[in-house]
Amino acid sequence: MTAETFDLDAAELGTAGHPLDDPVRESLRGVHHRFAHWVGRVGRYDPAVARFVGHPPVLDERDWADLAELLGPGGGTGLRGDGHVPPPDWTVVREMASVQMEGSGLRVAPDPAAEVLTAADIPEILELIARTEPGPFLPRTIEMGTYLGLRVDGRLVAMAGERLHPRGWTEISAVCTDAGFRGHGLASRLVRAVGAVIRERGETPFLHAVAHNTTAISLYETLGFTLRKRSKLTFVQVPDPRPDNRRTAGPRPAPAPR
Structure with missing residues (x-):
């Protein structure tokens, strides 16, 4: 090659x-x-x-x-x-x-409870990914950007982070919450927190979603994302x-x- x-x-x-x-x-x-x-x-x-x-x-x-x-x-x-x-x-x-979807209208907010995930957290991250299936995530995907997680009683139950990084923009990805902790706004908190990291660099968030995942798309719209293209x-x-x-x-x- x-x-x-x-x-x-x-x-x-x-x-x-x-x-x-x-x-x-x-x-x-x-x-x-x-x-x-x-x-x-x-x-x-x-x-x-x-x-x-x-x-x-x-x-x-x-x-x-x-x-x-x-x-x-x-x-x-x-x-x-x-x-x-x-x-x-x-x-x-x-x-x-x-x-x-582009996030120029995303209402960002840092989250003091969110921790920056590192290589030491990869086993837990992969377990959460396997349970929630938010999309592709590999052992070194964490190197693409900042990933934030929320824990309950020491257990990683939700995460989101940065993936693709075209000039001036950063993709928010791997947004997932363990089934037992959904409905408490953890995903929204993490999307806003990752968005805050992106905005601090002077960049704009964006993301991708499968078109039939209307639940996720509706969530992103409530946070301020708008459809850019299909x-x-x-x-x-x-x-x-x-x-x-x-x-x-x-x-x-x-x-x-x-």
Whole structure:
């Protein structure tokens, strides 16, 4: 793999739009460059950190070949946007609608009870993630930004943190509360607290949600988030020509953000 190389042509640089139009590549070019692996115009995060791939809005033949090199045989990922037509030997696993919400109107508030989570908390974080399933979270995802947690009797019961980081913006993600502690406003407190950390840097929060998760979307709207755009995630898988690819296939396509 040709890692840590990036070839963005001048035409694409000249037509760059809003940072949130391409939040993965914006993050990998900037704040998260240390996690980046590039082949041509396609970039991915270190697979121990996140499963996201950044790609042009329209992938040409070379882009598909570069994506296959990055993912490896049997590897999968989610592509943002409409109209992706992979090569004939690829598999389209599923499609999913998502929304992107911007938080310029988020009413932020630091929370004295929220603690900054560290690498020492990863086992507890992963247990909470497994119980609540807020979306993809890997052993090194915590390195993407600040994660805050709330504890009850010493037990981690709710968390939220920072994920994608395009210029001027930071994504709030991994918002989750243990089932036994829902209905007490813990998620709202944490979203506001993470938002306060983001605003202190002079940046604006944003987030993603699966379109059918209307409960979460309604919560975010009450906190001051507004819909920026609707999108579609197309999960694709690279062909695996190896003889016993059922046992040797690469990672499953990345789960959708919530």
